[in-house]
Amino acid sequence: MKMKVALHNLGCKVNAYELEAMQQMLEQAGYEIVPFAPGADIYIINTCTVTNIADRKSRQMLHKAKKMNPDAIVVAAGCYVQAKKDEVQIDPAIDIVLGNNKKQDLLTVLRQYDREKGQDKELIDLKRPVEYENLQLSSTGEHTRAYLKVQDGCNQFCSYCIIPYVRGRVRSRRRPEIVDEVKRLVENGYQEFVLTGIHLSSYGVDCEDSLLQLILAVHEIEGVKRIRLGSLEPRIITEEFVKTISSLSKICPHFHLSLQSGCDATLKRMNRRYTAQEYLDGCALLRKYFEHPALTTDVIVGFPQESEEEFEASRAMIESVDFYETHIFKYSRREGTRADQMEGQIPEQVKAARSHILIDLGRQQKQKFMEYYLGRNVEILFEEQAEIRGKTYWIGHTREYLKVAADTKENLENCIKIGKIGGFVEDGVFICAI
Structure with a gap:
């Protein structure tokens, strides 16, 4: 049995x-x-x-x-x-x-x-160098989009983060193995691929490769229709990087750049290795080479010693960038990190108040970003059927990762269609005519 x-x-x-x-x-x-x-x-x-x-x-x-x-x-x-x-x-x-x-x-x-018949509780010491773990896929739980883990570990040691201690140092998956996996997934019908990792921007630093070279290799594979990138660090957004990927037809104009704070003093305490201006420059480059790209980010509120002035610097920066989506997190102490030992821990009620301010701002910006597409033709990869307000629709995503519903009896699973956005079927979901 x-x-x-x-x-x-x-x-x-x-x-x-x-x-x-x-x-x-x-x-x-x-x-x-x-x-x-x-x-x-x-x-x-x-x-x-x-x-x-x-x-x-x-x-x-x-x-x-x-x-x-x-x-x-x-x-x-x-x-x-x-x-x-x-x-x-x-x-x-x-x-x-x-x-x-x-x-x-x-x-x-x-x-x-x-x-x-006994407990097995062996753990690897990830403080020491280890090889990239050999895990691979030929299919995934999703029917149209495949996530590709291309690297593991992190060397950044942000002062609030436990991940480098539990994932170890950066180790990259060899490019030929990734290409082979993409080809297998293409044979099984997948059209969209998301390159992801614990610290994706570090891909290749341990093996004389680079994220840009990997993107180019995946782009060349026949059958790949879309490529998305996981979370990126601002310093990888150089003129060469953005100019190159903007010339690739399969790259989706949907970029997640981790911000965490818009204040240089807070960024320094966080051990983030960029300034607020460098972040703004990266956003400007993406908008220079892509028409109306979807920019998303993460922000931590209530980091130790964050003053009202520092919080206001973050709020003002978020307002100026005009993100598609802003993911807000209240700072959470993690035993074993430097930030856990910092003086000036912020009370929970202050974190909550600051979080609400940025969540409200994020909602307004998302609505503004989405309204830009009303009446426009967009490319949609349809994935599955779902019920919205008692009616069944085909659901898919645009290249910018906007969620779209289509009212049709045609089987649209894993089909790429051009549709015209006509309005909202519910908050955050467009209705389109195809």
């Missing part, structure tokens, strides 16, 4: 890629994949530790799995277990710990556990 495995992911797109790769390994080895519900023989939770809330969710899902079947094997994988080594070693809900860079060994670890 096949062993039944249930999987659950927490956290980022890199985590999602890794869980899908583990699922593919299990399927190929003869395991049966079942929903994350009572009845599984093995539960695998790919955990996250980016915030205290992520830690709590990781613990909750691990304990939920053990309650659903006390006799099941519970596998805790990923960042939370890497960060909380001592806690997971004694957690009775966890049978197997699969730290980062050990996920490729999932099948071996499961077989060893079955033989020895």
Whole structure:
């Protein structure tokens, strides 16, 4: 009888890629994949530790799995277990710990556990250099868009961030392996590819390669229709970089540039390696070479010692850039980071008030950005059907990653169409005629 495995992911797109790769390994080895519900023989939770809330969710899902079947094997994988080594070693809900860079060994670890009938809680020391983990995909949970993990680790050590400690130093996937994976995915019908990583801008620094060269290689692959880039650092946005990618027809004009703060003094305390002006220059370059690109960002409010003047500098900068989307996060203390030990921690009510101000500003800017497309023709890659206000539509995204609905009986799954934007079917979703 096949062993039944249930999987659950927490956290980022890199985590999602890794869980899908583990699922593919299990399927190929003869395991049966079942929903994350009572009845599984093995539960695998790919955990996250980016915030205290992520830690709590990781613990909750691990304990939920053990309650659903006390006799099941519970596998805790990923960042939370890497960060909380001592806690997971004694957690009775966890049978197997699969730290980062050990996920490729999932099948071996499961077989060893079955033989020895004991806890397996080995972790790799990611403070030391390690090789890029060999995980790969030939299909994904999405039917039209494939996320490609191309690098792991981070060398930045931002003062608020635990990720370099749980993911280790930068290591890049070799370009030929990425190209081979893209070709396999193209053969399986995928048209849009998202290059992602823990610190995507660092791709190639460890192997005499570069993100730009990787983009060019993926662009040359027949069958690839769209290329998106994951989160970028401002300093990679040079004239050469932007001019080159703007000449590539498959590049989507949708760029996520991490800001975190619009104040130089705050950026310095965060150990962010750019100034507010350098960030503004990068946005200006993107707008110089792309017509109406969708610029998105992350901002942290309430970082230690953030004064009203520093917060106002961030607010004014966000207002001046005019983003498509702004993701606002209240600063969360992370044990083991430098910011956790800083004086001048900001009260929660102040963080909440500042967060509300920027969220409201972000909503206004998103609405303004979207209204630009009313009455315009756009290219849409349709993905799936969904019900909106009691009616079924085909849902897709433009090259700028605007969400669009079409009312048609035609099967549009994985089809690229030109549609004219006519208005909104609901907040944040266009209606179009094709």
